Amino acid sequence: MEVYGSQFFWLLIVIGIIYFGIAKNMVPKISKTVDDRQKRISDDLAAAQAGQDKAEQIEADYRASINDARADAVSKVNEAKAKVAKKNEAAIKRADTAIAKKADEADAALKAAQSEAMKEIEAVAAEAAQAIVKTVSGAKVTATDAKKAVKAAF
Amino acid sequence: MATEGKIDPMHQFEVQPIFDGFTLFGQQIDFTNSALWMFVVLVLLYVFMMGGMKRELVPGRWQVMVEGVVGFIDNIIANSIGPNGKKYTPWVFTLFMFILFSNLLGMMPFGIIPGIHPFTVTSQFTVTGLLAAISFSIVLIVGFWKHGFKFFSLFIPHGTPVWMMPLIFSVELLSFLVRPFSLALRLFVAMIAGHILIKVFASFVVQAIDAGGASWGIALLSILFIAFVSALELLVCAIQAYVFALLTSLYISDAENLH
Numbered sequence: 001m002e003v004y005g006s007q008f009f010w011l012l013i014v015i016g017i018i019y020f021g022i023a024k025n026m027v028p029k030i031s032k033t034v035d036d037r038q039k040r041i042s043d044d045l046a047a048a049q050a051g052q053d054k055a056e057q058i059e060a061d062y063r064a065s066i067n068d069a070r071a072d073a074v075s076k077v078n079e080a081k082a083k084v085a086k087k088n089e090a091a092i093k094r095a096d097t098a099i100a101k102k103a104d105e106a107d108a109a110l111k112a113a114q115s116e117a118m119k120e121i122e123a124v125a126a127e128a129a130q131a132i133v134k135t136v137s138g139a140k141v142t143a144t145d146a147k148k149a150v151k152a153a154f
Numbered sequence: 155m156a157t158e159g160k161i162d163p164m165h166q167f168e169v170q171p172i173f174d175g176f177t178l179f180g181q182q183i184d185f186t187n188s189a190l191w192m193f194v195v196l197v198l199l200y201v202f203m204m205g206g207m208k209r210e211l212v213p214g215r216w217q218v219m220v221e222g223v224v225g226f227i228d229n230i231i232a233n234s235i236g237p238n239g240k241k242y243t244p245w246v247f248t249l250f251m252f253i254l255f256s257n258l259l260g261m262m263p264f265g266i267i268p269g270i271h272p273f274t275v276t277s278q279f280t281v282t283g284l285l286a287a288i289s290f291s292i293v294l295i296v297g298f299w300k301h302g303f304k305f306f307s308l309f310i311p312h313g314t315p316v317w318m319m320p321l322i323f324s325v326e327l328l329s330f331l332v333r334p335f336s337l338a339l340r341l342f343v344a345m346i347a348g349h350i351l352i353k354v355f356a357s358f359v360v361q362a363i364d365a366g367g368a369s370w371g372i373a374l375l376s377i378l379f380i381a382f383v384s385a386l387e388l389l390v391c392a393i394q395a396y397v398f399a400l401l402t403s404l405y406i407s408d409a410e411n412l413h
Contacts, residue, residue: 007280010189023244026203030224033209
């Protein structure tokens with residue numbers, strides 16, 4: 001019978017040491033280590049996710065700015081093209097008018113030269129006609145009559 | 155006691171004083187072989203747990219083992235008691251680890267070293283009975299502390315017809331009161347039975363070899379059987395520790411989360 005007493009006594013001491021020394025003292029620290037590690041892992045994963053989001057954001061911004069710049073360039077090119085076309089048109093118009101003016105002048109000069117030539121020819125023809133008539137018929141024709149006749153013949 | 159030349163299978167369960175102690179409340183307290191092995195369990199458990207106290211971010215093998223055991227107990231508590239169960243973790247941990255280490259230590263072949271007599275602490279009904287009594291006391295104290303006399307409604311399942319109540323109540327009360335005994339007996343019997351079985355077959359080996367001749371076959375067969383039972387016992391060691399811890403937490407859950 002005396003065995004029960006010592007069994008209970010030593011068991012209570014050992015169980016007490018395990019309970020208060022190990023289970024109450026060491027186990028929570030171990031649990032905390034596990035929890036900390038889990039937290040660290042999830043934190044790291046969250047940080048990685050945030051980094052990736054940031055990178056994607058930066059890429060999107062970059063793409064947007066590239067697209068903006070491209071659109072800007074295209075519109076500038078178009079503008080420049082339009083400006084140049086306008087300038088060319090104006091220049092062509094100016095050149096056209098200048099050419100037309102020159103052509104008119106030349107035309108006028110030609111006409112003047114023609115009428116001058118005509119007059120000379122008439123004069124020469126009248127003189128010739130006067131001379132021919134004098135020689136052929138001996139009649140005297142006045143210069144004025146000859147001139148009149150030549151003009152009529154022309 | 156073992157007589158000369160014979161193996162007494164019960165000898166291994168005898169508690170003998172190693173040196174005399176003192177008297178407490180009229181009880182003689184001796185330092186016994188049982189107490190010695192309890193302290194061996196304590197030291198081994200402490201060494202095991204210290205291996206897990208390095209608290210490294212990337213755990214080594216030992217730390218993983220310790221963290222695995224702690225996580226295992228946390229799981230039992232979380233599954234059977236729920237979020238309120240955190241405060242019972244130390245007791246369930248104490249139960250599980252003490253029983254597991256005692257069981258396994260009793261299975262270790264220390265007997266081959268002369269002068270060392272291995273002793274399985276959990277093969278003593280005094281020990282398992284005290285453990286079960288503490289568990290049962292926790293259930294009672296928590297139950298009556300939290301729910302008062304409403305705790306008796308534990309013995310009347312939902313939807314019991316009124317005229318059945320007295321019968322159901324007495325049956326449930328009986329099954330409730332049997333719990334500590336079943337808890338203690340299950341472990342005690344499992345441990346003692348396995349050890350006796352091994353010892354009995356060991357005595358067969360000795361007797362068969364003494365008899366000589368064709369009995370060698372019996373000796374060989376017995377050794378094979380011992381190996382088989384030892385393997386089975388190692389499994390039982392872990393299972394019984396698990397069952398004790400699991401049932402304790404289920405009983406505590408009854409008291410903590412009264413339906």
